[in-house]
Amino acid sequence: MCLAIPGRIISLDNLEGMMRSGRVDFGGIVKQINLAFVPEAGINDYVIVHAGFAISVLDEEEAARTLEYIAEIKRAEESGDGEG
Amino acid sequence: MKYLDEFRDPIAARAMLEKISVAASREWTIMEVCGGQTHSILKNGLDRLLPRRINILHGPGCPVCVTPIEMIDRAIEIAQRPGVILCSFGDMLRVPGSRRDLLSVKAEGGQVRTVYSPLDALEMARKNRDLEIVFFAIGFETTAPVNAAAVYQAATEHLDNFSILSAQVLVPPAIEVILNSEDCRVNGFLAAGHVCAITGYSDYEELVENYHTPFVITGFEPLDILQGIYMTVVMLEEGRPAVNNQYRRVVRRDGNPEAKRLMGKVFERVDRKWRGLGNIPGSGLGLRAEYAAFDAARKFGLEQYEKEEAGECISGLILQGLKKPFDCPAFSERCTPEHPLGATMVSSEGACAAYYHYSLTEFQRIKKNRNE
Amino acid sequence: MAEENNKATGCPLPLSNYPRILLAHGGGGRLMHQLIDEIFRASFDNPDLETGHDGAILGWSGNKLVFTTDSYVVDPLFFPGGDIGMLAVYGTVNDLAMCGARPRYLSASFIIEEGLPVETLRMVAESMHRAAVEAGIAIVTGDTKVVEHGHGHGVFINTAGAGSLEHDRYIHPSKVVPGDVVIINGDIGRHGIAVMSAREGMQFETEIESDLAPLAATVARLMENGVEIHCLRDLTRGGLATGLIEIAQTGKVSVVIEEKSIPVSGPVRGACEMLGYDPLYIANEGRFVCLVPEKDSGRTIEIMRSLSWPATIIGRVGEGQLGLVTMIGAIGAERIIDMLSGEQLPRIC
Numbered sequence: 156m157c158l159a160i161p162g163r164i165i166s167l168d169n170l171e172g173m174m175r176s177g178r179v180d181f182g183g184i185v186k187q188i189n190l191a192f193v194p195e196a197g198i199n200d201y202v203i204v205h206a207g208f209a210i211s212v213l214d215e216e217e218a219a220r221t222l223e224y225i226a227e228i229k230r231a232e233e234s235g236d237g238e239g
Numbered sequence: 240m241k242y243l244d245e246f247r248d249p250i251a252a253r254a255m256l257e258k259i260s261v262a263a264s265r266e267w268t269i270m271e272v273c274g275g276q277t278h279s280i281l282k283n284g285l286d287r288l289l290p291r292r293i294n295i296l297h298g299p300g301c302p303v304c305v306t307p308i309e310m311i312d313r314a315i316e317i318a319q320r321p322g323v324i325l326c327s328f329g330d331m332l333r334v335p336g337s338r339r340d341l342l343s344v345k346a347e348g349g350q351v352r353t354v355y356s357p358l359d360a361l362e363m364a365r366k367n368r369d370l371e372i373v374f375f376a377i378g379f380e381t382t383a384p385v386n387a388a389a390v391y392q393a394a395t396e397h398l399d400n401f402s403i404l405s406a407q408v409l410v411p412p413a414i415e416v417i418l419n420s421e422d423c424r425v426n427g428f429l430a431a432g433h434v435c436a437i438t439g440y441s442d443y444e445e446l447v448e449n450y451h452t453p454f455v456i457t458g459f460e461p462l463d464i465l466q467g468i469y470m471t472v473v474m475l476e477e478g479r480p481a482v483n484n485q486y487r488r489v490v491r492r493d494g495n496p497e498a499k500r501l502m503g504k505v506f507e508r509v510d511r512k513w514r515g516l517g518n519i520p521g522s523g524l525g526l527r528a529e530y531a532a533f534d535a536a537r538k539f540g541l542e543q544y545e546k547e548e549a550g551e552c553i554s555g556l557i558l559q560g561l562k563k564p565f566d567c568p569a570f571s572e573r574c575t576p577e578h579p580l581g582a583t584m585v586s587s588e589g590a591c592a593a594y595y596h597y598s599l600t601e602f603q604r605i606k607k608n609r610n611e
Numbered sequence: 612m613a614e615e616n617n618k619a620t621g622c623p624l625p626l627s628n629y630p631r632i633l634l635a636h637g638g639g640g641r642l643m644h645q646l647i648d649e650i651f652r653a654s655f656d657n658p659d660l661e662t663g664h665d666g667a668i669l670g671w672s673g674n675k676l677v678f679t680t681d682s683y684v685v686d687p688l689f690f691p692g693g694d695i696g697m698l699a700v701y702g703t704v705n706d707l708a709m710c711g712a713r714p715r716y717l718s719a720s721f722i723i724e725e726g727l728p729v730e731t732l733r734m735v736a737e738s739m740h741r742a743a744v745e746a747g748i749a750i751v752t753g754d755t756k757v758v759e760h761g762h763g764h765g766v767f768i769n770t771a772g773a774g775s776l777e778h779d780r781y782i783h784p785s786k787v788v789p790g791d792v793v794i795i796n797g798d799i800g801r802h803g804i805a806v807m808s809a810r811e812g813m814q815f816e817t818e819i820e821s822d823l824a825p826l827a828a829t830v831a832r833l834m835e836n837g838v839e840i841h842c843l844r845d846l847t848r849g850g851l852a853t854g855l856i857e858i859a860q861t862g863k864v865s866v867v868i869e870e871k872s873i874p875v876s877g878p879v880r881g882a883c884e885m886l887g888y889d890p891l892y893i894a895n896e897g898r899f900v901c902l903v904p905e906k907d908s909g910r911t912i913e914i915m916r917s918l919s920w921p922a923t924i925i926g927r928v929g930e931g932q933l934g935l936v937t938m939i940g941a942i943g944a945e946r947i948i949d950m951l952s953g954e955q956l957p958r959i960c
Contacts, residue, residue: 211491
């Protein structure tokens, strides 16, 4: 229901409370994003952004694990194709 | 883009579809409760790629679609007042109230602005102290903290010309309505990843315990959704319902504590009417007494206004998964995106609009077969 | 049950019959097409108009004149990669080019809002002059009106263009046949996103510049080299999707495109993902599709690339349902590309 996409923090500009914010890069387009809900986030972290706010820090280790799983089933599929 | 493209791989998708097909020994009905997932499923044609045994239903997961008609009428009423600017998320503008939509109000000179974030509305309030700025605060748990932040900041800065029309709703009470329905056909749920990024998933563990239905917290890309479906099917086949988290890269069990804290500070649970589902106790969020000055309904004297839905629209049944858009006699004939009878046809996340955009020829084929 | 429901009187009004003009009527989608069909085509009805092309091809004592017009209302007047003046020249030049004509003469009418700095107008006019020189067209007539403050947005420009048709080829959707290849001259969506990012309220930081460019020289080069062009279409309002749907509907053919072959730059993707937009519907001002037979596709791409366009094949004309555009998506499923109702609105969900 809620459109939110990953972007990379490239600067921290305002460090004050509810208005804590930084610049976030989405594939080459940059927007000032509120970071109040992700106090642990730092530069180069990927955050999930919804309506101008980062709502979660993307866990790159977990992402790598999911991607490894995807790569694994993909390899199986490709080798399966070879046999079939 | 990093962390998006990797989850749109066609070969891995084929492999995942095959895994689902092997795992599913019988028919299963799975409901996703998220407009973004509906959009992704239809846009990527996942519903047509899945084995026939897997039936996907689209639940009440689009905040635009479930906003009751009286709330839209209130927004329209506010937008027509002199000295007011009504700010709204874009896709809300085309949803018809009881007589017309916000786009029409705008065309007649009403001050209606589209914003990307409630912070944009807040900025407008700072710059225009002589005008009343009202933000139409729709959304689920993902958006509620964002709206709370705007109210909290307005209070901090004493921006007394800012207020919100609160139409926020909560997901678990609506899921319970679906599960309690006598005709409920849903075997398992995909829970919306971004809602859970805020709330975590302890509420869902309670639902599993009470209803013995599996939930998988799921992301939004095609591979996320396919994996979510696969995980649901595996739990169903094993007969061991639980909450599983497919979207681990974003969702933690306890959600986002900062966001939850602010949400709880500014809002409290209230009863809320849903379009198509009726009143659901404790399913909405309203402003706490300390923030009542920021309540637009109160500020503009519209708290008592109510309006019943009418017409041949079956969006309520569609949102509960009891009917599919193709089952509606008005679909694509009397009800189209240009001439919507109900909200599910208006918002691009609405199940009917998504079906209209992505599956119209399939519908025409089915209809032709029916006639033959 | 259905009958009972039909009796209900509280149905929402049919909102396609808006009693007033909405911004969505200018969005290039279905509402705009409805407006054109029901108001203009119905009122102005004549055979030249009925061809439904970017310009009219008119017989003129033996020679053929191509005639077209367009109005420009961009906000802001100056945006990364261009301005309203450049747009008013190239936009009309490109409509002539899409008919296979050599651009000759241009008219320019200005509707200026009271209060506009004269300096701004001068900059716009100079930009128009430079663009006209670049595109090889002469601005030969014009008009100026001023409206009260608040009744316009700085300046609106209308240009009409006349071009000469110097060959016998009829470039039109009706010439498109199954097997034709769809070639695009570059990545999509830059203009729309560049203008949006310059608009107050969105506050994007981006290096994106509009793709605004004249296309007539490229078309002329293709023709000189004997490429058998069946159809050309510049992909302005409504974007690639709308352009292809118009071709499919007018030409009564089906078009299949492939998502992974459609070039979209990172920042355009990023902006679209953020707002829930589909790049297929974002406006361009220097992008066009060229439909040619398979045998000429290699040469078309070669010529375009020699003129620095990163041209690429994005699809084919197929044997499917007539009038329909479909796309093979990222994970392999095919879906219909439908015309939007009005303008794209940012999504929350």
